Amino acid sequence: MDQLFHLPISPACRKVRLALGEKGHEVELVEERDWEGRREFLALNPAGEVPVLLEESGRTICGATPIVEFLEDSVPDRPLLPGDAYARAEARRLAEWFDKKFAEEVSLPLIHEKVTKRFMSAVEGGGSPDMAVVRATLYNVRYHLDYISYLMEDRRWLAGEAMSLADITAAAHLSCLDYIGDVPWSQFPQAKEWYVRLKSRPSFRALLADHVPGMPPPRVYANLDF
Amino acid sequence: MDQLFHLPISPACRKVRLALGEKGHEVELVEERDWEGRREFLALNPAGEVPVLLEESGRTICGATPIVEFLEDSVPDRPLLPGDAYARAEARRLAEWFDKKFAEEVSLPLIHEKVTKRFMSAVEGGGSPDMAVVRATLYNVRYHLDYISYLMEDRRWLAGEAMSLADITAAAHLSCLDYIGDVPWSQFPQAKEWYVRLKSRPSFRALLADHVPGMPPPRVYANLDF
Known part of the structure; x- marks a missing residue:
């Protein structure tokens, strides 16, 4: 299953979780205290910030806007953006x-x-x-x-x-x-x-x-x- | 001609100007010192910030990301985002x-x-x-x-x-x-x-x-x- 590195009380992470929910995309949540600068996490996202979506394939999508726009690009039904x-x-x-x-x-x-x-x-x-x-x-x-x-x-x-x-x-x-x-x-x-x-x-x-x-x-x- | 309310030494405004240039979309530049909170400008953008694209039609697009994504949506050739x-x-x-x-x-x-x-x-x-x-x-x-x-x-x-x-x-x-x-x-x-x-x-x-x-x-x- 895809994993979302996140923090619970983070607007950026909650936005991604809501977008995933709207799109019907289930993920495993992994809490990451990004201020600790864990080396393995920096290897996933050089910016060192949550949210990061780690796909089962090993591919990563970093940052709330890139993740939400990625979901919109790859799951066009149940749109989060209007057509016009x-x-x-x-x-x-x-x-x-x-x-x-x-x-x-x-x-x-x-x-x-x-x-x-x-x-x-x-x-x-x-x-x-x-x-x-x-x-x-x-x-x-x-x-x-x-x-x-x-x-x-x-x-x-x-x-x-x-x-x-x-x-x-x-x-x-x-x-x-x-x-x-x-x-x-x-x-x-x-x-x-x-x-x-x-x-x-x-x-x-x-x-x-x-x-x-x-x-x-x-x-x-x-x-x-x- | 469409107008762009901007400041010259503003990364957000320069990003929009570069995107407009790449798309071949000419605009008239209007300098707006947004910290002054001019009433007519607040009517264009309630957030009170440059950049704002004011179309000849009277429609406004506010903010660098919305403007650049709007250009990408409405002028799909000369893309600024890859297809994948x-x-x-x-x-x-x-x-x-x-x-x-x-x-x-x-x-x-x-x-x-x-x-x-x-x-x-x-x-x-x-x-x-x-x-x-x-x-x-x-x-x-x-x-x-x-x-x-x-x-x-x-x-x-x-x-x-x-x-x-x-x-x-x-x-x-x-x-x-x-x-x-x-x-x-x-x-x-x-x-x-x-x-x-x-x-x-x-x-x-x-x-x-x-x-x-x-x-x-x-x-x-x-x-x-x-």
């Missing part, structure tokens, strides 16, 4: 919004402070979270939930009428925050309704079963009624 | 290497210190460059030139036998450094030979004619024999 070039550009624009803007302003600093630093040694940069950074991310997330709510006013999914790469990218980021327990869903009912629809999809099940040792998710994390 | 799914993944892996790793370790901090801060007011964060940051980027760039040299040992272009998205992405980043005058080409002859080949392509001409007011490029910037 403009609609594809809109899905990719919103995917980039979350992978760059949301990542910088919210998910990456928050995950670093509240998750990664727990598992790092003092030499690697571990320690207790910097609460000023955490507070800034929790302030910023509201702006993005507002943007999702705005888009939901006249669209069924983020990029239009069909579920797309934009939705799985946004959900990958937000589901990490949801695990940490930091999304003010109740104040953004339209964003919440969109997220409930995503959370109900079979591709989401594996994510909802995640359990980081020593860091259990809040009770509502796996609930569809939250 | 694995080869496409390799081109995208290397594009991501430069857009994430090289960007973080070298180009974005260096451009911020040596270019952007010149044009920002003190309130916006402008001022003289932080030389510790500049030195760190000049140290890091050697590792990436070494990686290009390594790839050139058994490939004609970065991702294989054909020029691809990987090459234009890497060249977009390196050409910004070249404008600032900070690439130790002479110590990396294989990387230099690859860059000379790219620099000789017609798509590169417009980049070589760039001239940032008050900040002329070094004499060798536009030379093919450097």
Whole structure:
């Protein structure tokens, strides 16, 4: 079976897991703490980062965007991108919004402070979270939930009428925050309704079963009624 | 004519300009200092960032990856991605290497210190460059030139036998450094030979004619024999 080297609370890895789930492609998950710089892992991906898809054939595909686009190229049914070039550009624009803007302003600093630093040694940069950074991310997330709510006013999914790469990218980021327990869903009912629809999809099940040792998710994390 | 809102010393914008050049798609360039947050520009791209392609029809495509993939979808001849799914993944892996790793370790901090801060007011964060940051980027760039040299040992272009998205992405980043005058080409002859080949392509001409007011490029910037 193909293997996915990943981290559970990583938006890039969760995006790939959602894409694999949507495409019906089963993989064995292998957790890789990429900051440790394990030599065998660097041989798979010289960039030294998860996610990496290792095929049974021994071939590797490295990086979230290359893996998702590879799945889209090689399993064209159950598409994650619409057929029209403009609609594809809109899905990719919103995917980039979350992978760059949301990542910088919210998910990456928050995950670093509240998750990664727990598992790092003092030499690697571990320690207790910097609460000023955490507070800034929790302030910023509201702006993005507002943007999702705005888009939901006249669209069924983020990029239009069909579920797309934009939705799985946004959900990958937000589901990490949801695990940490930091999304003010109740104040953004339209964003919440969109997220409930995503959370109900079979591709989401594996994510909802995640359990980081020593860091259990809040009770509502796996609930569809939250 | 379509317009491209851009900044001259921006790897993301240069990547789009190279892709447009390779596809033979002429545009009018409009410089946009995106840190100023101009209202009309935010109406074109809510993310408030260059590059943005504004078509004569009034349609916009926002962000470097969405624009380049849009060009690839809508102008399939003169491809920037190979036909085979694995080869496409390799081109995208290397594009991501430069857009994430090289960007973080070298180009974005260096451009911020040596270019952007010149044009920002003190309130916006402008001022003289932080030389510790500049030195760190000049140290890091050697590792990436070494990686290009390594790839050139058994490939004609970065991702294989054909020029691809990987090459234009890497060249977009390196050409910004070249404008600032900070690439130790002479110590990396294989990387230099690859860059000379790219620099000789017609798509590169417009980049070589760039001239940032008050900040002329070094004499060798536009030379093919450097």
